[in-house]
Amino acid sequence: MTASKATRFNFNAGPLRPVLPWLAGVLAVLALWLLWSGWQQMREQSRLDALTAQRDASVAAVSQFVAGESKRLRTRLAEPALQAALQAEDLSAAASRLREGWPGVEAVEIIPADLQAAYAGLPDTGYGRIAIAEAALAANKPVARVARDGATPRFVIAAPAQVNARTLGVAYAQFPLKALTDAVAAGDVDGNYIALRQGRYNIVAHGDSEIADGAEILAAKVAGSEFRVVAAAPDRQPGPFGLGAMACLIAAAVFGALALAAWVAWRRLDPANAVLVDVADEPTLAQTLVQAPMQREKPRLDIQDAPKAAPIAIDRSIFRAYDIRGVVGQSLDIGVAELIGHAIGSSLQDQGLQDIVVGRDGRLSGPDMLGGLVQGLRTAGCNVIDIGLAPTPLIYFAAYHLRTGSAVAVTGSHNPPDYNGFKIVVGGETLSGAAITDLYARIADNRLRTAPTPGTLQHRDVSDDYVARIASDVQIDRRLRVVVDAGNGAAGELGPRVLEAIGAEVTPLFCEIDGTFPNHHPDPSDPRNLEDLKQMVQRLDADLGIAFDGDGDRLGVITRNGANIYPDRMLMLFAGDVLERNPGAVIVYDVKCTGALSPYILRHGGSPLMWKTGHSLIKAKMRETDAELAGEMSGHFFFKERWYGFDDGIYSAARLLEILAGRSETPDEVFASLPDAISTPELKIEINDPHAFIARFVAQGGFEDARISTIDGLRADWKDGWGLVRASNTTPILVLRFEAANADVLIRIQDIFRARLLAIDPGLALPF
Numbered sequence: 001m002t003a004s005k006a007t008r009f010n011f012n013a014g015p016l017r018p019v020l021p022w023l024a025g026v027l028a029v030l031a032l033w034l035l036w037s038g039w040q041q042m043r044e045q046s047r048l049d050a051l052t053a054q055r056d057a058s059v060a061a062v063s064q065f066v067a068g069e070s071k072r073l074r075t076r077l078a079e080p081a082l083q084a085a086l087q088a089e090d091l092s093a094a095a096s097r098l099r100e101g102w103p104g105v106e107a108v109e110i111i112p113a114d115l116q117a118a119y120a121g122l123p124d125t126g127y128g129r130i131a132i133a134e135a136a137l138a139a140n141k142p143v144a145r146v147a148r149d150g151a152t153p154r155f156v157i158a159a160p161a162q163v164n165a166r167t168l169g170v171a172y173a174q175f176p177l178k179a180l181t182d183a184v185a186a187g188d189v190d191g192n193y194i195a196l197r198q199g200r201y202n203i204v205a206h207g208d209s210e211i212a213d214g215a216e217i218l219a220a221k222v223a224g225s226e227f228r229v230v231a232a233a234p235d236r237q238p239g240p241f242g243l244g245a246m247a248c249l250i251a252a253a254v255f256g257a258l259a260l261a262a263w264v265a266w267r268r269l270d271p272a273n274a275v276l277v278d279v280a281d282e283p284t285l286a287q288t289l290v291q292a293p294m295q296r297e298k299p300r301l302d303i304q305d306a307p308k309a310a311p312i313a314i315d316r317s318i319f320r321a322y323d324i325r326g327v328v329g330q331s332l333d334i335g336v337a338e339l340i341g342h343a344i345g346s347s348l349q350d351q352g353l354q355d356i357v358v359g360r361d362g363r364l365s366g367p368d369m370l371g372g373l374v375q376g377l378r379t380a381g382c383n384v385i386d387i388g389l390a391p392t393p394l395i396y397f398a399a400y401h402l403r404t405g406s407a408v409a410v411t412g413s414h415n416p417p418d419y420n421g422f423k424i425v426v427g428g429e430t431l432s433g434a435a436i437t438d439l440y441a442r443i444a445d446n447r448l449r450t451a452p453t454p455g456t457l458q459h460r461d462v463s464d465d466y467v468a469r470i471a472s473d474v475q476i477d478r479r480l481r482v483v484v485d486a487g488n489g490a491a492g493e494l495g496p497r498v499l500e501a502i503g504a505e506v507t508p509l510f511c512e513i514d515g516t517f518p519n520h521h522p523d524p525s526d527p528r529n530l531e532d533l534k535q536m537v538q539r540l541d542a543d544l545g546i547a548f549d550g551d552g553d554r555l556g557v558i559t560r561n562g563a564n565i566y567p568d569r570m571l572m573l574f575a576g577d578v579l580e581r582n583p584g585a586v587i588v589y590d591v592k593c594t595g596a597l598s599p600y601i602l603r604h605g606g607s608p609l610m611w612k613t614g615h616s617l618i619k620a621k622m623r624e625t626d627a628e629l630a631g632e633m634s635g636h637f638f639f640k641e642r643w644y645g646f647d648d649g650i651y652s653a654a655r656l657l658e659i660l661a662g663r664s665e666t667p668d669e670v671f672a673s674l675p676d677a678i679s680t681p682e683l684k685i686e687i688n689d690p691h692a693f694i695a696r697f698v699a700q701g702g703f704e705d706a707r708i709s710t711i712d713g714l715r716a717d718w719k720d721g722w723g724l725v726r727a728s729n730t731t732p733i734l735v736l737r738f739e740a741a742n743a744d745v746l747i748r749i750q751d752i753f754r755a756r757l758l759a760i761d762p763g764l765a766l767p768f
Contacts, residue, residue: 020266023513027259031252037240038248048233052218053191053229059220060197061183066157066225069173070142072102073159077171081664086110086163093250094161098171104179106154110169113137127607128584132158133170134603144225146177146198146606148584153203155180177203193232199580203227208234251742299640314339318421319440321729322432322616325412325421328365332420334372338412339424341376343442344408346449348382351427353406354455355383357398359390359408360512361490361551365420369410374423377408381451386459389513391490391552392423395646397469398462399425400644401488411490411551414523415731417516423615429623430646432616463494471501473642474654476661481542483507485533487522490512491552495650499546502654503661509536522549524556525634527564530703535556544660544667546653553615554635558654559668566681568593570656571631572600572674578629578641579604585628585641588621590614591712592633592737593680595722596675612712614729633682633737665763676714677721678746679739683767690727690734696760703752716752725757738768 021759076082085094091110099108111133118125118133118614128147135158136143142159154174161169181204184196193212195205197219205212206604215230220229221468243251314336319325324340326332348356356377360366366389377384387398392409401406410662412419424439425430433441442448482504492511499506509532510519522530524547537545537558545558557565568589575587575597583605589597590613601608611621615638620647622638630638637652638645660667688694698714706716713726713735721740728735736753740746750768757764 020262024262024266026260027255028192028342031254031256031259034240034248034252034255034395036245037243038246038252040247041244044233047190048191050190051194051231051233055218055220055229056190056719058184058194058196058229059222061220061305062180062227063224065180065183065264066144066227069157069175070144070159070224073098073142073157073171073173075222076102077159078162083163086161086168089253090167091161091169092507094169095171095494100499101611102173104175104177107172109172111172112288113160113169115170123607127602128156128605129155129172131605132156133172134599136160136170137167144227145605146180146201146583148607153177153584153642180204191234193265195230197228197230198226198583201581203582210249213325222354223382226367235733259644284758298433306750314443316439316440319436322430322436322614323421323423324436324439325415325419325731327418328369328420329418332369334368334396337369337372337422337450338376338379339443341373341408342379342427343376343439343457344373344422344424345377345380345382346442346447347426347439348406349380349449353427354381355385355402355406357385357387357395357402357404357405357407358410359387359392359395360388361391361412362488362492363412363420363515363517363550365418366410366515369420369422373408373410378455378457380449380455381453384453384455384457387462388459389490393553393646393650394463394466394494396425397466397648397649398460399428401462401465401469404462409551412553413445413551414521414525414549416521419731430616430619432614432620435590437473439575463497464494465502466494467497470498470651474502474658476503476657478661479503479505480544480657480661481505481507481540482657483509483533483536483540483542485509485530485536485547486513487520487524487529487546487550488512488550489522489548489552490551491548491650495546495548495552495653497597498650498654499657502657504657507536507540507542509533517550524549525567527681528563530556530558534562534564538562544657548649552649553647555637555656555680555717556635560666561668563668563671564681565671566594566633566679567631567635567637568597568633569671569674569676571629571637572597573659573670574629574631574637574639574652574655575601575606576604576656578639579606580643582628586625588625588627588630588683589619590618590632590634591709591715591724591726593631593736594675594677594739595717596605596677610709610711613726613735619645619647631761677739677741678743680737680738680768683736683738684728685734685736685764687732687734687761687764687765690732693760694725694727695732697756700756700760702756718749721745721749723753725753736768737765 022243082097083096085097095108095110101370115133118130132143132145132147137160140160144157144158146153147156155177157173159171160167161171184204191208193207194216196203211232211234215232218231219228315331318324318331358373360370374384385402393410395407399405407425409423412421422606482499484496484506486495488510490513492513495504496511523529530547533545533547537560547556571589579585586607586609587601588609588611591610592613598608613632615636622630628641636647638647645650660670663670694713699708703716706718709715715724716722723738725734725736738746739750740749754766
């Protein structure tokens with residue numbers, strides 16, 4: 001009977017027994033995995049709950065502080081003694097009364113309500129102070145912000161100072177930033193992130209900055225202010241099979257019980273019937289990778305292959321204010337290009353520099369001009385990296401990317417096809433003014449260095465690096481349909497690539513590079529050159545039309561409704577975006593920009609600065625003032641924030657799409673929300689010597705009741721509009737622009753300028 005039972009046992013259970021320990025092991029591992037996941041999810045939820053509580057406590061503390069100081073300001077302004085000082089219009093005495101016994105306050109003043117003295121005292125009176133004063137007057141109640149006092153951010157409150165409902169001034173109280181940031185609960189963030197923000201600017205932050213980008217998901221607004229507390233926790237890992245914490249724990253218990261049952265069953269079975277299983281060791285694979293050293297092609301050192309320079313007289317007039325520009329076959333040819341390269345190379349050598357990037361646009365004269373330039377640079381002993389046919393921004397980018405710090409773009413920019421020229425960067429500085437004329441002096445005085453051994457020449461393609469760099473920084477939130485008109489210029493291939501890489505749907509228009517510009521002139525500042533783009537945008541019902549100039553460093557924009565968005569209004573949009581992250585930042589703009597730009601920048605907490613037109617002049621002013629952004633009416637935009645500070649139409653287009661894609665409104669609606677006035681595009685008058693004409697025009701005077709600026713030509717600003725006339729530094733023309741509150745005012749201002757222009761030269765063909 002016993003034998004019979006053993007036999008039956010062996011028949012039923014014998015084959016199963018070897019599997020049981022493996023089954024028990026697998027079930028145990030599953031149980032442990034689920035147990036660990038459940039515990040982790042519960043821990044993450046606990047951390048998230050703690051973070052949320054910490055955020056809410058910070059919001060409450062900041063709100064209490066802001067509300068308390070705002071209430072204190074309102075209460076003090078209503079005190080009889082202070083009201084009496086205001087009634088007597090003694091703002092100094094009122095400010096002294098206001099400050100008395102106010103703990104923690106650094107400075108208190110009452111600014112006259114018209115703000116004229118504050119504006120007149122800029123920059124000493126502070127752009128941030130004026131911006132919050134404007135906001136308090138507009139809101140007619142206390143406004144709290146963080147603003148810069150010089151280079152240092154401060155917490156400030158402003159409120160209208162009123163007597164019998166009459167506003168005499170703006171009460172302004174300033175506190176150290178610590179008074180505000182101490183209210184943000186720091187504690188132990190435990191790998192999380194928490195910050196107090198104003199716009200996109202972090203006032204104070206604690207924790208892991210790597211997860212800061214997702215902090216807006218847990219944002220909570222501070223009532224009665226522009227502040228908000230944002231928070232982020234590391235990404236929560238989903239449970240196995242999508243199970244939540246409790247489900248994981250239940251499943252872990254089930255699998256644990258099954259594992260125990262399998263183990264017990266294995267132990268209870270007859271050991272004599274066990275089948276021993278030999279487990280062979282897994283074979284291992286050893287691989288040895290032998291990588292041969294990369295063979296680099298030796299650069300060609302023989303300069304005999306380069307174009308030969310012919311004796312030629314140098315036309316001094318091609319050395320302009322901020323680049324070199326001339327007519328090929330008249331003032332510019334291959335011999336001149338070689339002498340210019342030799343002069344640039346000598347300048348580099350004098351500064352201890354040797355490496356330089358060069359490239360050219362798509363003009364027919366480009367290969368010869370580049371060949372002469374390279375010959376001259378190598379003769380001076382410079383090592384040249386030629387990136388070939390490329391838009392100017394790519395050449396600038398290559399100077400950073402390849403760490404040369406120096407570059408020359410052979411380009412005629414937006415000038416007619418028979419022009420060409422050179423935009424020059426030496427040691428990170430774009431040459432202009434005296435530095436440009438020094439190149440002529442070097443040639444004229446024969447101060448040219450000739451190296452005993454010619455410099456090297458190599459060819460590189462950095463376009464993929466450029467696209468990857470922009471796409472790693474900019475990705476749009478929703479897909480926009482964009483038509484790109486490159487005007488057959490050098491940006492025709494790279495511009496669409498970049499916009500597609502950031503997520504846009506791109507339709508190219510005239511993007512085949514052709515130096516004859518067969519379709520229209522590549523100058524987006526002239527509305528006539530945007531007609532084809534306008535028609536294509538409307539035909540395709542695209543979201544936006546993007547236009548580049550001949551070398552890709554300028555930007556033009558057409559909306560679905562056919563509106564031509566002038567660059568100064570685009571600069572408003574860029575400035576508002578940049579100032580969200582950089583309150584108080586300097587924004588530089590040229591003399592051709594709208595009169596609405598400065599107040600707009602001030603209202604957004606920035607520091608506006610009007611300067612001369614010209615890409616190298618603007619970049620120099622940006623370095624001097626440490627500006628985050630600059631723009632010109634011609635369509636040049638210069639981003640230092642998140643970029644390199646040079647003018648780049650392609651990158652600017654990417655930043656524009658980033659802003660528009662992040663808004664729920666259509667592009668037409670976004671631009672319609674910006675301040676606007678009646679204005680003209682850039683109007684141009686051909687003239688033999690525009691600079692001499694401007695000197696006579698400025699000396700003539702006669703602009704009554706206008707505020708005059710002569711930093712670049714003459715700009716006359718009235719309360720209801722302004723007019724400008726200046727000399728172009730790239731072509732022999734006068735450039736004019738007008739803006740006014742209404743059509744009648746525009747006509748009045750144009751009539752004033754017309755009379756003074758014709759008084760100097762009655763034969764001028766005026767375009768207005």
